[in-house]
Amino acid sequence: MTEQTFDWRSFLVRWSEEWAGACTGPEELRDGDEEAWRARWLGFDGAPAERVAAAETQLGCALPPSYRQFLAVSDGWRHAGGFVYRLAGADGARWHRDAYGLSEYDDDEDGTQGMWQRALQLDAESDATLVLLDPGDVDADGEWAVYCHASWRAAPPERYPSFRAFMLAMYQEFHRLAAHRPAAPFVNATTRALDARVEAARLDALAGAHERAGAALAEAVAFGRPRAAGLLDQLRRFERQWPEPTFGELPGDPAYLGEVVPVLAAHHVRNGHDAAAWGHKLRGDAGGRRTAADEVLRQVRERAYRYRAAGPFGEAVDRAREQARWGATDAAWRTLRAALPQWTPVGPDHLAPVGLLADTLLGPLLTAERGRELLATPRGPSGGAAGEPAREEPGAAGDGLAWLALEPRSGRPEPYRFVLVEGVAPDGLPAVLAGEGAVLDRPATRWEADRDRYRDRTVSSSEDPAPALVGHGGGDVGAGWSFAFEARTWPLSAGQRLATPAVTASGRTGGRALAVAVAPEEGFFHLSVAEAGEERYGFTVRGAERDRSGAAPVPPALDPDRHFGPHAHGRQGEHGLLTALAAEFGVALPRFALTEGRLHTFADPSWTPPRLPGEAYSEARIVLTEPHPTSDSAREALSALRARTAGAVPGVPGAAGVPDGPTGRPPEAS
Structure with a gap:
């Protein structure tokens, strides 16, 4: 009309x-x-x-x-x-x-x-x-x-x-x-028609017609009809629409606690809301329900929440989590997608496994595109076969390494470094790289790992330990290589020495290991390839300089002169060398898992060798106090310290001549 x-x-x-x-x-x-x-x-x-x-x-x-x-x-x-x-x-x-x-x-x-x-x-x-x-x-x-x-x-x-x-x-x-008036029921021809549309929309959603269902539910929500908000919020979360979730009256029903409360908890933590807001989200205190909800909130806050479901779909969730744990996010999604027709709702107003969105490892892989694919798959009482697969995010097997040389969305290239070790599972990397007693920490995104790295601790310009994200480095689980990846590491200055861990790692495993460190804005690229505890070959590119190391010559496909010659512009040399390195060793790093997902971390030792006699260093106490801190201030503080002590090694031009030990009062970054 x-x-x-x-x-x-x-x-x-x-x-x-x-x-x-x-x-x-x-x-x-x-x-x-x-x-x-x-x-x-x-x-x-x-x-x-x-x-x-x-x-x-x-x-x-x-x-x-x-x-x-x-x-x-x-x-x-x-x-x-x-x-x-x-x-x-x-x-x-x-x-x-x-x-x-x-x-x-x-x-x-x-x-x-x-x-x-x-x-x-x-x-x-x-x-x-x-x-x-x-x-x-x-x-x-x-x-x-x-x-x-x-x-x-x-x-x-x-x-x-x-x-x-x-x-x-x-x-x-x-x-x-x-x-919502308590005086008397509000019932008329309009409300009866809308309630009938809500029920029809529920059945449409379970049958996979989520767009039609969403339009009908949105109209019913505008009229304040019961059930409509709880149903529509489930669809919106999978479509990655971001209005604040309420789920209508569902948070007050114990049957839905394991489905909607984890999503409310994730939103609560992400936005730094207080205890009063948490109670409001739960629609009041109901004894044991509040206690259970508080436990879910704790698990979500500590990045330890595991979504659980009944029956065959629940078994598929467990398998998919193990795949995503080590970076095989495409394989994890295929596992979930195949099991969707076997999913069963926990109550009459349950449209999809919405609690999955809050799972520490599986939640990040549910992109808006995959969420729409999930909603388009008939499930529950409707049943049916899985829908047509969405265009998949590149998996580890097809990613290679060259994606690291693509310009980031922020437009500012960031330094990174990684180690690939052959013949060891990801959960064995801490002991191989950091020694006996080192263990995996909780899963984290790159941003979370970066934040955790500098929270309330002292850092030194002479050391550069960092949390490393770990996973399988040659495709899906069991492909033979494992990686430890560190993003947003400190830029490497021209006079700074570097001790990559490939030799130590290969010595402890008896196999091969390779280490790469890159600072794109400084024209820095380092590669070291070792086997059985000895460096076979390696090189460091600093602008026009080439420093080679190891007993064997660098293979022609990896020769830095071939990639970083005068013909290379921008990040072409980095891109070409990473492409050649992936082909030479059959290795890869999972792009989606490293940029969007969560992986286990551990404290990787510093890549900076021990200080030489008379070498100056500085320390900074980093205190991050914002509700959602970033580490930009921390990086800037330590970069300034390094600039002050750069070249302070005897015999290096430009030595600052600062005595060994802390230099003045440690600044704070907050």
């Missing part, structure tokens, strides 16, 4: 009838509403055409079409939603002229630039709410946008594309408020 064909009379009559039916008696009415209640009509007589024309003459402009059509049916309106008690008729509309000095808050982004001065004010009586028609915001049909501003909302004005759209929204607001 278009603006031109919209039946204002039937719409306003239905609204009035439902408003009157929602009131149990005169005692619930505002002063002056009893006559409207008895007449079951919120409006007034329609405005004759000559009255509308006279109002337009007085205002000096033609009114927008849908507002004119409304006035012809009712010259004004009572209770437009819950906070506008009366809308003006033709004679009462007036220019606002920034009556409350709100133009200082004009904002191009929310469309209010100049609106306060030029808008036509329609509210005649309200709860601190303005209803403004904007002649400066007009569509192709001549409709003026409506801006609704309530100071107590502490938010920009809400925009509606036309007066008709505004009135429809206020009708929905009336429904939302009436649905």
Whole structure:
């Protein structure tokens, strides 16, 4: 139905009838509403055409079409939603002229630039709410946008594309408020029709028709229908839409605790909310349910939450978690996708395994694209076969190493380093690289590992230990190589020495190991290949300099002169050498797992060799106190310290001559 064909009379009559039916008696009415209640009509007589024309003459402009059509049916309106008690008729509309000095808050982004001065004010009586028609915001049909501003909302004005759209929204607001009134059930033809659509949408969602289901549920949510919010939130989370989740009444039902509470906990932790907000999310305290929810919150906060499900799908979740644990995220997704038709809901309003989104290892691999694929797969009572696979993120087997040389989304290339060790499982890497007693820590994203690295600890310019992410380095699980990867390491200055761990690692395993360290912005690339405790070959590129090491010559395919010659521009040399290295050894690093997922970490020893006699160093105490700290300040602090002590080794040009030991008071980065 278009603006031109919209039946204002039937719409306003239905609204009035439902408003009157929602009131149990005169005692619930505002002063002056009893006559409207008895007449079951919120409006007034329609405005004759000559009255509308006279109002337009007085205002000096033609009114927008849908507002004119409304006035012809009712010259004004009572209770437009819950906070506008009366809308003006033709004679009462007036220019606002920034009556409350709100133009200082004009904002191009929310469309209010100049609106306060030029808008036509329609509210005649309200709860601190303005209803403004904007002649400066007009569509192709001549409709003026409506801006609704309530100071107590502490938010920009809400925009509606036309007066008709505004009135429809206020009708929905009336429904939302009436649905939650404790006095009497709010039931009428509209609510019955909407509730039937909610049930149909539930069945559509389980059958895989999630887009149709989502549209129906969104309409029902706008009207405040029970169940609709809990169902729609499940679809939105898999589509990676980010409004704050509430899941309607589901958090108050113990049957859904393992599904919706973990997602609420993840949102709570990510946004740094307090204990009061957590209690609100749970819909109050219910004894043992609150205790169980608090335990879920603790596990999510400590990155230890494991989603569990019943039956064959639960078994597939466990297998997929082990695959994702070591970087095989594509294999993990294939495992989950194949088992989806065997998933079973925990209750009548359960549409999908939503708790999976909060799983420490599996949650990150559920991208928006994969989430839509999951929703498109018939499951639960509907059953069926898995849907067509989504375009997969590159898996470890196809990633190689060259993706590391692609420009990051931030536009700022960051240094990185990694070790690949043959013949050892990822959980054995800590002992191989850091010695007996070293163990894996909790899984982390690159950002989390970077944050944890510098939280409340002292760092030294003479050492560079870092948390390393570990996994399989040759494709899926069991491919023969394991990696330890460190991102955003300290840039390597021209005078800094480097001791890569390939020799130690290969000595402890008796096999091969290779180590790579790269600082793209400094033109630094280091490779070391070792076997059985001896370096076979290696080199370091620092701009135009080439330093070679090891007993054997570098293979032609890996020769730095071949990749870093005068013909190379930007990161071409890095890209070509990483491509050749992957082909030479059949190794890879899983791009998605390292950039988007979580992997186990351990404290990798420093790649900086022990200090020489007389070599200066500095220390910094890093204190990160923000709710969501980054490590930029920490890196900048230590980079400054290194700059102060760079070249402080005897015999190195530019030696600072600073005595061995801490140099002055350690700065703090917070």
